[in-house]
Amino acid sequence: MGEAKPPYSSGRFYLVSQRFARSAADAYTPDDSPFFFLHAGASVELGLKAVLCRITPALLVDGGSGSLDRSIVELVGYGSQSLVVRRGGTPPSAPPRRPFTVSLARAIARFELIYGVGTLGVTPDQLDEIKAARDMTAHGDSQSDSPGSAMARVMYSLATIHDVIAPLLGSTPERFWGDHYGFVQRAKRISQNNVRSQVEALYAAARARFDAKYAGLDEDSLRPLLDAYPETIPGKNEMPRKCPVCSAAGVATERAAKRTIVTSKDEIRIARGWVATDFYCSVCRLVLENEELVKAAPDFDPWEYVEDDTSLDFWIEDTEAAVLNEEHGPEPSQD
Numbered sequence: 001m002g003e004a005k006p007p008y009s010s011g012r013f014y015l016v017s018q019r020f021a022r023s024a025a026d027a028y029t030p031d032d033s034p035f036f037f038l039h040a041g042a043s044v045e046l047g048l049k050a051v052l053c054r055i056t057p058a059l060l061v062d063g064g065s066g067s068l069d070r071s072i073v074e075l076v077g078y079g080s081q082s083l084v085v086r087r088g089g090t091p092p093s094a095p096p097r098r099p100f101t102v103s104l105a106r107a108i109a110r111f112e113l114i115y116g117v118g119t120l121g122v123t124p125d126q127l128d129e130i131k132a133a134r135d136m137t138a139h140g141d142s143q144s145d146s147p148g149s150a151m152a153r154v155m156y157s158l159a160t161i162h163d164v165i166a167p168l169l170g171s172t173p174e175r176f177w178g179d180h181y182g183f184v185q186r187a188k189r190i191s192q193n194n195v196r197s198q199v200e201a202l203y204a205a206a207r208a209r210f211d212a213k214y215a216g217l218d219e220d221s222l223r224p225l226l227d228a229y230p231e232t233i234p235g236k237n238e239m240p241r242k243c244p245v246c247s248a249a250g251v252a253t254e255r256a257a258k259r260t261i262v263t264s265k266d267e268i269r270i271a272r273g274w275v276a277t278d279f280y281c282s283v284c285r286l287v288l289e290n291e292e293l294v295k296a297a298p299d300f301d302p303w304e305y306v307e308d309d310t311s312l313d314f315w316i317e318d319t320e321a322a323v324l325n326e327e328h329g330p331e332p333s334q335d
Helices: 010-026 030-055 068-075 080-086 104-115 124-138 148-168 173-191 193-214 219-227 291-296 317-328
Strands: 238-242 249-262 268-276 303-306
Touching: 010 030, 010 148, 010 173, 030 104, 030 124, 030 148, 104 124, 124 148, 148 173, 193 291, 268 291
Parallel strands: none
Antiparallel strands: 238 249, 249 268, 268 303
């Protein structure tokens, strides 16, 4: 009796997600916008399913399929055919139908239940736009008469989501995108123009509030206020950060993260640390409510590095990469 094998694998999901993402990058032109939107949405859905499947294939179960218990059993590798074999019988000539997996919307919901709301790095509206663009295209509708701006927004969301997914699967964005990585980074910067405008408006409003309230104070009088511990009591995963508008000690929620950096000796290495996912200043009342705004914020470094600390639990994916290769095959190729 062999070991039970689930009908789906995390590695397979991720490989197909990678192919769809690269196809979307190839199709980044208004003339091919339907192809782009379909493949961008498929890549996000399959990437999220890869993460869920790696935790346990049972997270892929579609609860509305009408046969929830059977689907769970089959997805963890104990389907009806394997039961017949283990009992000494003859398996049916036709293979059983694979259980349905969750939709994109349900995959997003389950991912956020595990990792937290907002951890994909994009807003609910941006997630809705990916789903809507894919669904409208699949049903023969047009996204817009001029799809360029919608493509830029979806490209930004696609790249941002895979920035989050890649480390969870023992990979990196550079390896995921391959030769497309340079273009993807440029596309992200171009599509950030609207976000940058939003941040600039937030900055201007915060400066106006600060000037109106503290215009009569000199630097010596202001310094104790700016250096004081934040009025709000930091909670779990919250740490003080310098406000980019008024220089006061604000508060940022942080998550453990890694990034690729180039050292002073032109060596490429993986740096570990904490990255801010939001920011609040109680002095000028600047609020950057999500990671997208934080990334676009000028004069604000969202990173705080941890030197030579590889033993903490949130770097466990470093050692799990080898396990992924053993269970689901090697890292997807760069072809």
